Amino acid sequence: MRIFEPKIPYTKLTPQNFFERYAGAIEINNDNKPNIFQVIMEAIRIQDQKQFYPLIEELFGYLGFNCKATRAGDTNNRSDAYIIDDEHSIPIEIKSPTEVLYINNKSIRQAIENKTILLSRKFYNTNYTTTSLAVGFSYPADRSGVYDLVEDVYKAYGYNIGFISINDILEVVWDVLIKGREFNKERIIFLKGEFKCEN
Template identity: 40%
Template sequence: MADYKILPSDSKHPIAKSAFYELLEIAGFDITDIQQEKSKWEQITKEVVGKNILFSPYQALAPDELREIFQTQPPVSKRESIYSPSITYEKKSYDAAYLALNEAEYTVSEKYVENKFVKDIEPLLEAYSESEIISKLKSKYSIYSKDKFYPLIGDIFSVLGLNCEISPHGVNSRRWDAVIKAHDDSLPIEIKSPTEELNISVKAIRQAVENKIILQSRKSIKNKRHSSSLAVGFNLPANRAEVTQLIADFKKVFEIDVAVIGIDYLLKIAIKCLRNNHKLGFDELSRKTGIIND
């Protein structure tokens, strides 16, 4: 990047564009419409640098420079969403969009997990019903910022028998907030704490898709092309039709599956796993798409 910064603007711009579209192509995006321009940018890159270079402009360059390179404008006002579903879709039944993890997806756990979440829930397992436990814990977790909520999500997935790692803050090479690992695959997780947003929004869905693209592009962790990307938050989406349609659109256009999980359901399956000494199968979770719920 030091060499890039000293280049003249007429060279930097095509180099940045070449690198950006190369990342998209590696991630499986169809860039046929821009291929001719990309070839010109690659030629300039080879003439200036001597070879093609690969980096992410949106992580390496300042916003003002990005706007100059890609000819974009900053937003003039904030809005709740930049995605508007059709009116006809909102009238559809949501039943088909909801998925449940069934009995066949659980197996007997071979080891006992102990973490902060287990210490929270263990005293409640014998004395309270499932709904009471969820209510008590959800009330406790409702004030958690991301510093507490992200590790909590990691702890819950660990209780389910999954190998979940929380990404350190500020590490651009690990854009995802957490990742569930298997020996030959992984599931990136976008997490939203209740202090960030009470209900999972379309923003979380877009970021879950971005996580999948970056993971596929950088190949820093083993990740199968068609395994899911997860969005986990405090409450399920308030506008479920909007989120469901966006998930369907990403699936249709980019073949990326996004599964959405609220903490109520995570707590429910955690209670089931702890009470019955069960664990959740990675393969079943990796094939989910849509809103996971009862």
């Protein structure tokens, strides 16, 4: 069962229908983008792990990644999701909005642990420069210490730890699906620190 109830059967959905599922009567265009994003963010704000994890898997799929979310509460998988690649597999730590609103130090520490376990146990192929990702509803405040922790980990271990908010994921998905832009996947693969959207 999917987390949304699309207006037409999911097998018949075109990519643009991702935004139509939320937009209702709002026409999908750049002028209406702020209103559409407001509706989407309000809907996502109340999602728990069982809803949010599949959403993250879906959104990364639109960007060309083979992303697989684990089941919420599955203790056999340390990471909440993986981007699976022949060389640059990425463990993902996901914080649902009902769990915590902001990416925090705990998110980063868990991303570090995810990276260490993946390098050690070799579930999927990866390397030190490939990011370990934390995904959450909002970015941390500058004073949170998250940014310093990411730099400290890189200096000490050579790990790239990256983090991205749901709004910025939606921004790049909009660019791909609505504007027809190509997404450079290396922006995620080698991400260190906060993801920056391009204008």
